[in-house]
Amino acid sequence: MKATFESYIENKTLVLKIKGDLIGDESGPHLVGLVSDGIQEGVQTCIVDLSQVRYISSSGIGVLITILTKMRNNDGEVYLTSPSEHVKKLLIITKLNNIFNVFDSLEEAVNQSK
Template identity: 55%
Template structure:
């Protein structure tokens, strides 16, 4: 999996591409989140439109990111998940836990309101 990240307007933007398999990048991603929180960033947009597959470790990474932000009074949104990922979120009932939006604009609006 490839990923990029940046902080803009007090929002951590994480863009994922490929297969989200937590064993490979999980620790790095959690460190990025920790660094952002240490910089007083409490909002996060996870761009997962280019994620083809998520395994259980990848789901664990998403939940860890969500937990870290919510523990600091923040919020996370998933931006434009692929159809395959949407189905997985429904099957695992994670669609009830995560906020899911269709665009970056919608993500920023939702995060600013939280």
């Protein structure tokens, strides 16, 4: 299932809600573009809601790392929220759980970003 997403900015925080499979197809450059636009608008934090993501490919991981790099290069931070068990295992296997801040819920991440 191709990824669809919605995004909004609230209190200098960009929230990306992704639904479906994050496989880095055309959605990858689009997500990175949204982050670049957010940085232009003064966004300090990017929260990626993974609650509706079933699968992430290696390209999808590349997209997440690109987003993280962009944000950190601009003194920002990225929070991942609500990963499924499958996605959690993937983050652990790839050691990305040590690089990203991962929260169980969107609310937790939003509170952290304040």
